[in-house]
Amino acid sequence: MATNGGIVIVGGGLAAARTAEQLRRAEYTGPITIVSDEQHLPYDRPPLSKEVLRNPEHDVVLKPQEFYDERNITLRLGAAAQSVDTAAKVLTLADGSALEYDELVIATGLAPKRIPSFPDLEGIRVLRSIGESAALREHAATARRAVIIGAGFIGCEVAASLRQLGVDVVIVEPQPTPLASVLGEQIGALVTRLHEAEGVDVRCGVGVASVAGTGKVEKVVLSDGTELDADVVVVGIGSYPVTGWLEGSGIAVDNGVVCDDAGRTSAEHVWAIGDVASWRSEVGHQVRVEHWSNVAEQARVLVPAILGQEPGSAAISVPYFWSDQYDVKIQCLGEPAADDVVHIVEDDGRKFLAYYERDGVVTAVVGGGMPGRVMKARGKIAAGAPIADVLPASS
Structure with a gap:
């Protein structure tokens, strides 16, 4: 070369x-x-x-x-x-x-995707860089009310962080639950519960019609006509x-x-x-x-x-990602689909464990606050094991 x-x-x-x-x-x-x-x-x-x-x-x-x-x-x-x-x-x-x-x-x-129709107002944020994160943190120091548009992983994580900083938070999401398109509505409902327990107002099945303010954002108008006061708006609608x-x-x-x-x-x-x-x-x-x-x-x-070298032998790869929200680490191992059959095998009101099934085979495991249990399923998912191999006998 x-x-x-x-x-x-x-x-x-x-x-x-x-x-x-x-x-x-x-x-x-x-x-x-x-x-x-x-x-x-x-x-x-x-x-x-x-x-x-x-x-x-x-x-x-x-x-x-x-x-x-x-x-x-x-x-x-x-x-x-x-x-x-x-x-x-x-x-x-x-x-x-x-x-x-x-x-x-x-x-x-x-x-990050932006919303082109929004006016250029101070306090409307997206998140990709250190600079943007620092600007949002500085704004949060004086903000009392935040509206998060989008309840994907970024939106949920920002909501949790702002709530921990003492800001009142409303999440607005057109889908039926947070993370519905990624993890399905059953797990999305458990994520909703987690945020509501921390004082977040989660509003699903509704979109954002407009934002308004004089120089800085002051109000968010939802598609159902509801008006929300806001000192800061974070757009988390994907990338x-x-x-x-x-x-x-x-x-x-x-x-x-x-x-x-x-x-x-x-x-x-x-x-x-x-x-x-x-x-x-x-x-x-x-x-x-x-x-x-x-x-x-x-x-x-x-x-x-x-x-131009010989590649090493590739190990069987099982996709893995995680999201930290409050004191709960939500982990996903495998490839879940929103229309998979979901088996919730543990749920103590905050932490949970669920297996995903497609055509009788385990496709993924998702856990909230159960890292050991999630990672133990790697071999079964890699092997395409029958769902019965991972479900408790009583399930």
């Missing part, structure tokens, strides 16, 4: 840092450059709606500056990627500078892959950067990893996985492919 331009990685999160780290572990000695549109060292994003929001001292930096210096990894911070010429193998940055590359790795992750800068590059994009099963894109010498990447699955489908644990698994395949 030529090493004139070396390997350029675009992104400032876990996928970028892990790729650079794995390249050096694989004894790649050429130049590595990480390009990020943020001024911060690459950092972990999941805590932004949790620990970072509640505690300004919480550190999410993945590796200190010394790590990059010792491994001769160049950081170009505050330098957004603007375009890429795949024929010339040149990446152009927003400041007009250009970087040649031998191999380009796209690790730009996701950006989308950051691929706009690839327009005109010829790199195939379809709900993320389209890749093969090793992260190769449609352009030679261009790869993608993490939340932005849609990899081809074992059965030939394109799948874009937004789970933190997925990055390490992809890096173990991507890096050897870039370097």
Whole structure:
């Protein structure tokens, strides 16, 4: 492999840092450059709606500056990627500078969706960066009433964090329950119970018609005509892959950067990893996985492919993700679907454990505050075991 331009990685999160780290572990000695549109060292994003929001001292930096210096990894911070010429193998940055590359790795992750019809009012927030989390925390210090639009994982985590900071919180969600599209309505009802026990007003089956205020947000009007007073509004309605800068590059994009099963894109010498990447699955489908644990698994395949090395034997992977809400860690192991049959096998009024069944087979386990019980099911889920193998005898 030529090493004139070396390997350029675009992104400032876990996928970028892990790729650079794995390249050096694989004894790649050429130049590595990480390009990020943020001024911060690459950092972990999941805590932004949790620990970072509640505690300004919480550190999410993945590796200190010394790590990059010792491994001769160049950081170009505050330098957004603007375009890429795949024929010339040149990446152009927003400041007009250009970087040649031998191999380009796209690790730009996701950006939060916004509501275009909302006016530009102070106090309307989304959450993706350290800066946005800090701004929301500062606002929460004086706010009395918050409205969270969207009851996905981010919305629920922000609601929990703001409630712990003493803010009155209303969650507004068009679906029947929080997390209904991900975990189904039965588990969504248990999540509703958890928030209501903490004093959150959970309003489902209703949307937001408008927001209003003079200079700053003061009121949220729901689709049923209800008016809610609000000092701060957090929009948590999902996210989308950051691929706009690839327009005109010829790199195939379809709900993320389209890749093969090793992260190769449609352009030679261009790869993608993490939340932005849609990899081809074992059965030939394109799948874009937004789970933190997925990055390490992809890096173990991507890096050897870039370097032309034999990949290690892949372990059977069972998807895993979690969400911290109050004192309850909600964990999911496997691939639940909202229309799976759900067996709730434990429920003490706050903590719970449930198995998901599809065609007689266990597809996932979801637990709230039961980490040991969740992780014990990994082997059964990987094996596609009959649901009877995991249910208690009395179920």
